[in-house]
Amino acid sequence: MAGRFPGDVHARYEMPLSFRVGGQLLERYVDPGARVKQGQALAQLDPADANRQLANAKAALAAAEHRLVFASQQHDRDEQQFKQNLISQLQWQQTQDNYASALAGRDQAKQQYELAQNQSRYTTLVADHNGVITSRQAEVGQVLAAGQQVFGFAWTGEREIYVDVPESRVGGIATGQAATVTLPALPSHAYAAHVREIAPAADAQSHTYLVKLSVDHPDASLQLGMTADVSLQAGNSAVAVVRIPATALFHQGEHPAVWLVNPGDSKLELRPVTVSRYGERDVLLAAGLKPGDRIVMQGVHTVSVGEKVTAVAPPHAEDAPQ
Structure with a gap:
């Protein structure tokens, strides 16, 4: 699926920083925007x-x-x-x-x-990676509980683009799909990226799905919070995206699979698949099946390899693979 979506730049790893013990905040050594190095002291509780x-x-x-x-x-x-x-x-x-x-x-x-x-x-808060302080949630003199957030922190290095995709279009996006990212603040730059993660559920308020794209070769020009224009490229996947009912998915250990009906002798074989997104009633597959394949829709835990079955059309048309 090709398409253009607005997005913004984030670090691959963003997390809150907090003390592992409680106490009164005595000193704060950095402010939002500060670039810090691994091992650097960021704040101090009364020891x-x-x-x-x-x-x-x-x-x-x-x-x-x-x-x-x-x-x-x-x-x-x-x-x-x-x-x-x-x-x-x-x-x-x-x-x-x-x-x-x-x-x-x-x-x-x-x-x-x-x-x-x-x-x-633990009364000294130390940066565990190189990165940048993105926010501050505590003031000097404040009594903090263990685990209470003091700073927001983003690691240096990998950068991602966050995109909110409407539910009507998320079905055509698959993990690994290539994209091109441009930024209004950097008109002369274009970055190659690919879809790394698709949220398994929509946001409760916006009803959009968060899609995260990893930038393949980020540089220092790519600043956190910049707005981006993402162009998803079509035709990247060797296998078309297929939607199946959730009842058709079988787990072989930790690996998802489906029971495929061999068109020649109607016997079953277990086919590994790659899941792009889980829904409440269906599953989106990025690889492993193609439109037209016949699979077992229900009772996937009651059949076995080599078993001969008779194909029966699903009672509801919407249950057929798409």
């Missing part, structure tokens, strides 16, 4: 409570290690005495139990200390 927890955990670990040293020394002495029959078996078992408890206590205190170290590090 006072985390530092106290870390100090307590460190002290608990030191005490546990001291108890383990004492229990280990006692274990070595009692082991020698038990071998010489100088202490009873009950006393030796108590010593072994004390040593095991001290060892477990040290390991537990070590885990708590490492957890406290992590909690202390």
Whole structure:
């Protein structure tokens, strides 16, 4: 299907940034529009409570290690005495139990200390990739819950075009379909792109489907938020787009397939297919079938390879593959 649609530029990966622990926002080091590098500090929570927890955990670990040293020394002495029959078996078992408890206590205190170290590090929000800050949702002095968004963030690198396609036209778009992207802000540029993803359901308010196109070779001129004109190219797919009822789709493990009726002997074979879009009552296939193929519409989990069937027309014309 060929067609032109308006769109806008987005990063391939866009996500909110948030602290993994709660606390009061003490400092903010960047603002929207800032380009940041991986590992760069972006904001800081008040670290006072985390530092106290870390100090307590460190002290608990030191005490546990001291108890383990004492229990280990006692274990070595009692082991020698038990071998010489100088202490009873009950006393030796108590010593072994004390040593095991001290060892477990040290390991537990070590885990708590490492957890406290992590909690202390989490009071600094750090960029995990190179990218750009796209928005700000928190102010200095604000008390934040763990996971509450502080910044919007877009990775550097891959760029995509988002297009809202009317439901009357989305059926003719398939993943992998080629497109050409032009931008009013860059009249001398044209970018090759292809359809990467088609939303499985329409937006509840606009009743349009979000289609995402990956730009094949983006450059620094392609800025986030720019408006774009997308021209989808026709005739890219080796197999025409086919619509089938949802009841006809069979899953071979994690891979979708359909039961195809061999026109020569009316026996069934399992044909892998590529799904372009899932609907409430139908499925759009981008590859695997062509118009005119005969498939099993219902009862796909009750038949098997090589089974001979009799073709019966669907009771409703709209259920036929299109």
